């Protein structure tokens with residue numbers, strides 16, 4: 001997984017020494033309350049270590065789960081995800097063909113624009129990597145996350161039950177390169193007619 005650098009942040013692979021941060025992040029109800037169909041907080045460092053191992057296990061040229069760190073001092077501030085999204089269906093859910101972007105930030109670092117800055121860079125990486133669109137889903141009550149979707153240019157598609165066996169607000173953004181080609185094709189098609 002490649003490192004991604006933005007103006008204020010470095011998105012890097014997870015390290016074993018991140019376990020304490022992962023526990024601090026995911027043991028908080030304010031972070032977990034809108035994540036998953038039955039939200040629950042992380043309860044042990046062992047669970048955090050297992051989570052870090054799962055984050056590290058993703059080996060893919062484009063998908064990834066990054067530790068978001070601050071450029072100035074290396075402090076971990078959150079998680080940025082780009083991965084296949086599970087389709088609704090029989091449990092255990094299996095991945096759909098769509099790729100989702102997601103973000104989990106430590107409340108000490110909300111309100112700085114870090115999630116939007118990191119997500120913008122990951123979207124760019126996704127499109128350079130050839131994805132033609134990316135989706136995001138949020139709990140309907142998760143306004144902070146819906147604001148991130150809008151800030152990074154995702155379009156609200158209304159509510160959907162397509163993913164995670166849950167009713168979610170669905171956001172989507174197309175790869176501008178692919179979208180432009182489609183527009184150009186239809187314009188030149190129009191001219192030819």
Ligand SMILES: CC(C)(COP(=O)(O)OP(=O)(O)OC[C@H]1O[C@@H](n2cnc3c(N)ncnc32)[C@H](O)[C@@H]1OP(=O)(O)O)[C@@H](O)C(=O)NCCC(=O)NCCS
Nearest residue numbers: 031034103104105110111112113114115116137138144145
């Ligand atoms: C969702 C979440 C990542 C949003 O975090 P956030 O810090 O509000 O989001 P952003 O990084 O976009 O920051 C925007 C805020 O920073 C402010 N800000 C300050 N400096 C900024 C800058 N340079 N650029 C952009 N925004 C800036 C904005 O005004 C905005 O504050 P406001 O909400 O008070 O108006 C965070 O609430 C979270 O981690 N929640 C728990 C996990 C979760 O629910 N994840 C989503 C699951 S779908």
